[in-house]
Amino acid sequence: xxxxxxxxxxxxxxxxxxxxxxxxxxxxxxxxxxxxxxxxxxxxxxxxxxxxxxxxxxxxxxxxxxxxxxxxxxxxxxxxxxxxxxxxxxxxxxxxxxxxxxxxxxxxxxxxxxxxxxxxxxxxxxxxxxxxxxxxxxxxxxxxxxxxxxxxxxxxxxxxxxxxxxxxxxxxxxxxxxxxxxxxxxxxxxxxxxxxxxxxxxxxxxxxxxxxxxxxxxxxxxxxxxxxxxxxxxxxxxxxxxxxxxxxxxxxxxxxxxxxxxxxxxxxxxxxxxxxxxxxxxxxxxxxxxxxxxxxxxxxxxxxxxxxxxxxxxxxxxxxxxxxxxxxxxxxxxxxxxxxxxxxxxxxxxxxxxx
Numbered sequence: 001x002x003x004x005x006x007x008x009x010x011x012x013x014x015x016x017x018x019x020x021x022x023x024x025x026x027x028x029x030x031x032x033x034x035x036x037x038x039x040x041x042x043x044x045x046x047x048x049x050x051x052x053x054x055x056x057x058x059x060x061x062x063x064x065x066x067x068x069x070x071x072x073x074x075x076x077x078x079x080x081x082x083x084x085x086x087x088x089x090x091x092x093x094x095x096x097x098x099x100x101x102x103x104x105x106x107x108x109x110x111x112x113x114x115x116x117x118x119x120x121x122x123x124x125x126x127x128x129x130x131x132x133x134x135x136x137x138x139x140x141x142x143x144x145x146x147x148x149x150x151x152x153x154x155x156x157x158x159x160x161x162x163x164x165x166x167x168x169x170x171x172x173x174x175x176x177x178x179x180x181x182x183x184x185x186x187x188x189x190x191x192x193x194x195x196x197x198x199x200x201x202x203x204x205x206x207x208x209x210x211x212x213x214x215x216x217x218x219x220x221x222x223x224x225x226x227x228x229x230x231x232x233x234x235x236x237x238x239x240x241x242x243x244x245x246x247x248x249x250x251x252x253x254x255x256x257x258x259x260x261x262x263x264x265x266x267x268x269x270x271x272x273x274x275x276x277x278x279x280x281x282x283x284x285x286x287x288x289x290x291x292x293x294x295x296x297x298x299x300x301x302x303x304x305x306x307x308x309x310x311x312x313x314x315x316x317x318x319x320x321x322x323x324x325x326x327x328x329x330x331x332x333x334x335x336x337x338x339x340x341x342x343x344x345x346x347x348x349x350x351x352x353x354x355x
Contacts, residue, residue, distance in 0.1 A: 006078040006326040010319025013095030014087025014115045016051050018058040020066040021316025028125040029070035031316040034058035041183045052090035081322025084112035084350045085343025092339035109332030111322040112350035119279035122310040122317035134273050138264040141280035142169030147218045154328045159345045161218025169282050171222035189249045196250030203255040257288045268301050277304045281312040
């Protein structure tokens with residue numbers, strides 16, 4: 001195996017996007033994604049059974065497309081990496097099964113890796129400056145909202161905090177639905193907020209009161225915010241008054257962004273870590289990026305945001321993390337690992353064999 005710049009194929013099937021990426025060391029060769037989002041839009045949200053079937057149908061063509069994009073063959077691969085969790089159990093099983101079959105048939109090692117840590121690994125691909133550690137990572141997606149302290153990408157990741165109810169992406173989807181907007185909610189609310197006043201309505205900021213910060217300093221909660229938006233809209237409608245869509249969307253978005261960035265910056269300040277990395281699909285939100293840049297700059301924090309194509313769920317980030325494990329000399333995973341829908345962020349690699 002080439003341990004200096006290993007050629008890794010990564011498979012990601014944790015939710016609704018079938019991602020296959022190929023990297024050589026830290027060089028991105030292919031990042032191919034097949035999304036089943038349109039199928040889920042019919043139901044207004046992710047349907048696990050639909051996601052699993054879509055992965056099953058898309059995985060073969062997506063692997064072939066990635067190999068063609070990278071101009072390599074399966075026989076060229078040094079190893080296979082796959083998301084083993086967290087995520088939707090059925091969806092994860094499709095990717096895990098395919099990765100095991102590839103590894104066995106090609107007689108190459110397999111690395112079962114953590115989806116959340118993979119988002120951090122995405123920042124390693126084709127960047128001019130290497131990722132410095134320790135760094136705080138804010139990961140925001142439809143299923144996850146987490147703050148991590150990454151001391152070493154392949155061996156030392158600490159979970160600082162996470163959502164205790166809805167993830168930020170879920171809150172965007174649910175609020176979009178009650179405002180009559182389409183799924184997925186993040187882009188729809190971003191568009192609806194254009195021209196709106198983010199200070200028009202002071203929606204609550206979950207877990208930011210002094211009493212909350214004692215036990216939940218780095219945790220998130222968006223369920224109460226979602227309910228507050230619903231009650232505000234209901235009251236306007238009951239009074240026969242028009243609902244100012246742009247103001248509601250902008251004010252809701254501001255509340256989410258304020259909490260996300262405030263807690264991330266607080267973690268950097270408290271821990272003396274002047275570096276912050278953003279990851280996850282919600283990073284596509286224009287206001288989140290804008291506020292993060294402003295506040296990080298004001299606090300003297302170096303902010304890193306991977307290209308948006310690498311922020312959403314993708315196989316390239318999984319391949320990148322697998323490559324880092326290989327280059328660091330970590331042994332591969334054994335074949336007895338399974339899909340773990342609740343895999344903790346601290347478990348970077350599953351079922352590593354004894355060297």
